[in-house]
Amino acid sequence: xxFNSNIPDIVIGRLPIxxxxxxxxxxxxxxVTSSHELGKxxxxxxxxxxxxxxxxxxxxxxxxxxxxxxxxEKLRQVLQVNRxxxxxxxxxxxxxxxxxxxxxxxxxxxHICCLFDNDPQKVxxxxxxxxxxxxxxxxxxxxKKNNIQIAMIAVNAEHAQEVADQLIAAGVRAILNYxxxxxxxxxxxxxxxxxxxxxxxxxxxxxx
Amino acid sequence: xxFNSNIPDIVIGRLPIxxxxxxxxxxxxxxVTSSHELGKxxxxxxxxxxxxxxxxxxxxxxxxxxxxxxxxEKLRQVLQVNRxxxxxxxxxxxxxxxxxxxxxxxxxxxHICCLFDNDPQKVxxxxxxxxxxxxxxxxxxxxKKNNIQIAMIAVNAEHAQEVADQLIAAGVRAILNYxxxxxxxxxxxxxxxxxxxxxxxxxxxxxx
Numbered sequence: 001x002x003f004n005s006n007i008p009d010i011v012i013g014r015l016p017i018x019x020x021x022x023x024x025x026x027x028x029x030x031x032v033t034s035s036h037e038l039g040k041x042x043x044x045x046x047x048x049x050x051x052x053x054x055x056x057x058x059x060x061x062x063x064x065x066x067x068x069x070x071x072x073e074k075l076r077q078v079l080q081v082n083r084x085x086x087x088x089x090x091x092x093x094x095x096x097x098x099x100x101x102x103x104x105x106x107x108x109x110x111h112i113c114c115l116f117d118n119d120p121q122k123v124x125x126x127x128x129x130x131x132x133x134x135x136x137x138x139x140x141x142x143x144k145k146n147n148i149q150i151a152m153i154a155v156n157a158e159h160a161q162e163v164a165d166q167l168i169a170a171g172v173r174a175i176l177n178y179x180x181x182x183x184x185x186x187x188x189x190x191x192x193x194x195x196x197x198x199x200x201x202x203x204x205x206x207x208x
Numbered sequence: 209x210x211f212n213s214n215i216p217d218i219v220i221g222r223l224p225i226x227x228x229x230x231x232x233x234x235x236x237x238x239x240v241t242s243s244h245e246l247g248k249x250x251x252x253x254x255x256x257x258x259x260x261x262x263x264x265x266x267x268x269x270x271x272x273x274x275x276x277x278x279x280x281e282k283l284r285q286v287l288q289v290n291r292x293x294x295x296x297x298x299x300x301x302x303x304x305x306x307x308x309x310x311x312x313x314x315x316x317x318x319h320i321c322c323l324f325d326n327d328p329q330k331v332x333x334x335x336x337x338x339x340x341x342x343x344x345x346x347x348x349x350x351x352k353k354n355n356i357q358i359a360m361i362a363v364n365a366e367h368a369q370e371v372a373d374q375l376i377a378a379g380v381r382a383i384l385n386y387x388x389x390x391x392x393x394x395x396x397x398x399x400x401x402x403x404x405x406x407x408x409x410x411x412x413x414x415x416x
Contacts, residue, residue, distance in 0.1 A: 016409035020388055024365065042390050080412045087408075098306030104388070108405045149415050150408065157232065174411035176404060180228055180312070182250050190414055192407035196384060197316045199400035200295075200358065201224035203382035204288045206398055207357050 011052045012079075017042060018049065019075045026068050034065035086113040088148050088172070090163050091155035092122055092133050095178055099154055100128040110150070114142055118159075136163075143170035150174045157181040164191075219260045220287075225250060226257065227283045234276050242273035294321040296356050296380070298371050299363035300330055300341050303386055307362055308336040318358070322350055326367075344371075351378035358382045365389040372399075 021041050025033050035046035035053075042049075053059050056078050059071050076082035087110050089096055099105075100112060115127060118136040125133050134142060143151075151172045155163050160179035167175065168189055175191045177183055183191050229249050233241050243254035243261075250257075261267055264286050267279050284290035295318050297304055307313075308320060323335060326344040333341050342350060351359075359380045361368050368387035375383065376397055383399045385391055391399050 012413050013410050015413070016406040017390070019409070020403070020406065021390065024389060041392075043392075078413065079409050080415060081409050085408075085412060094309060094311070095306075098303075098309070101302060101306070103302070104405060105408075108409075110405065110408050150411070152404075173415055174408070176407055176411075181232060182225070182229065184249075184251075190411040192411060194402065194404050194407065195228070196360075196402050197312060197318065198224040198228065199384055199402065200293075200313075200318050200382070201227070201287050201289050201316075202221050203358070203384075203398040203400060204293060205220050205223075205286065207288060207293075207381055 007055050011055060014044070014048075014052055015075055015079055017044075018052075019072060019079065019081075022068050022072045022075070026072065031068055032065050033068055033071075037065075081109050084109050084111050085150055086111055086146060086148050088112075088114050088116065088139070088143060088151040088167070090116045090136065090139065090151060090153050090167070091159075091179075092117040092127060093154065096154035097127060099152060099178070100131065112152075113146065113148065116142075118155075140166055140170040143167065143172060148172065150176070152176045152178065153183075154178045215263050219263060222252070222256075222260055223283055223287055225252075226260075227280060227287065227289075230276050230280045230283070234280065239276055240273050241276055241279075245273075289317050292317050292319050293358055294319055294354060294356050296320075296322050296324065296347070296351060296359040296375070298324045298344065298347065298359060298361050298375070299367075299387075300325040300335060301362065304362035305335060307360060307386070308339065320360075321354065321356065324350075326363075348374055348378040351375065351380060356380065358384070360384040360386065361391075362386045 021038055035049040039046040039049050059066060059074050089099060089112050092115050100115060105112060115131050115133045116136045116139045117123065117133050122133045123135045127133060149172060151167045153160050153163055153175060157179050160177060160181050161183060164175055164183045164185060168185060173189055176194060177191055178194050180195050185191055229246055243257040247254040247257050267274060267282050297307060297320050300323050308323060313320060323339050323341045324344045324347045325341050330341045331343045335341060357380060359375045361371055361383060363371050365387050368385065368389050369391055372383055372391045372393060376393060381397055384402060385399055386402050388403050393399055
């Protein structure tokens with residue numbers, strides 16, 4: 001697929017939310033849905049949903065709604081999640097261990113294929129489904145050799161930028177950063193952040 | 209503080225990011241910063257940062273930048289994170305257990321005070337620093353009695369809406385939802401979502 005050029009990133013950001021809602025509708029036994037029904041579930045206007053999907057051709061007929069399985073398939077194609085991706089995980093402390101154990105990644109096509117840590121005590125130990133922790137010194141070679149494009153960073157804030165730089169130098173183009181720090185990355189590299197405390201702090205503003 | 213009326217939620221959403229960057233600058237030994245330096249670290253324009261902060265009075269003098277400790281204190285006041293908040297956690301499976309063990313919440317003022325699960329096998333067991341899992345049947349009373357306003361949901365997608373409804377009926381006004389489903393909540397209740405797979409799917413669009 002080659003849509004990359006003109007579509008706003010904020011539209012791309014909504015597609016996984018649509019896909020998740022469609023999965024859920026299918027699980028509930030629905031076969032057809034509408035921008036109205038999707039919008040109601042997601043708190044997004046139906047006009048916005050139609051406009052977002054129109055970037056890719058629309059996928060539905062006026063008045064008849066969307067065939068859920070067809071729209072799911074198309075969105076998976078657009079997002080390139082109709083395949084399995086290998087993901088490196090760097091940092092196997094408490095948080096990294098929890099991530100390695102979390103089954104939600106593999107269930108949705110993201111296979112954690114290698115773990116790295118800088119603690120010699122941890123290197124060689126097994127985590128989760130038998131993955132062996134490798135030395136961070138071997139990270140660049142392993143990433144290159146396996147052509148890994150996606151990594152998750154779960155190291156301390158102090159080390160996150162250095163790890164990101166190494167990952168990018170080895171070919172990583174998408175980073176999910178759990179370290180509570182903003183990363184500087186060159187153009188063409190994508191970073192998303194997971195920091196639940198930020199989300200809590202955003203809500204306390206509104207509490208009495 | 210009473211700023212709630214006119215400030216766009218997207219501005220509020222950036223304040224925790226500014227606060228985190230200020231914490232980091234302070235840890236690195238800085239005492240003063242500028243909208244330019246903050247912007248460079250965060251990939252946000254300095255004009256945007258000045259405009260965001262101007263909603264609350266500005267906090268800096270033209271040409272002299274920001275006193276970091278002062279700005280941190282002010283942002284904590286605005287966000288109401290200059291105090292400790294009690295947080296209920298619902299669902300103590302793999303994910304909930306990892307959340308209960310994660311020290312990053314308490315370190316930043318969010319104290320997980322009670323755990324609930326609907327599995328009778330789990331009720332009464334201890335997790336993390338000695339918190340005892342309580343029955344979900346007792347949840348409404350415990351929430352009300354302790355005047356808990358914040359909850360994290362880590363149950364299955366199937367049960368998340370029902371749990372949210374019960375929490376809201378008991379007085380919860382802010383929900384951090386880890387279940388991979390959108391929640392319908394009444395006005396005045398805030399929901400934020402943590403679903404790392406959505407962030408990964410957003411990035412694969414751009415990969416080759």
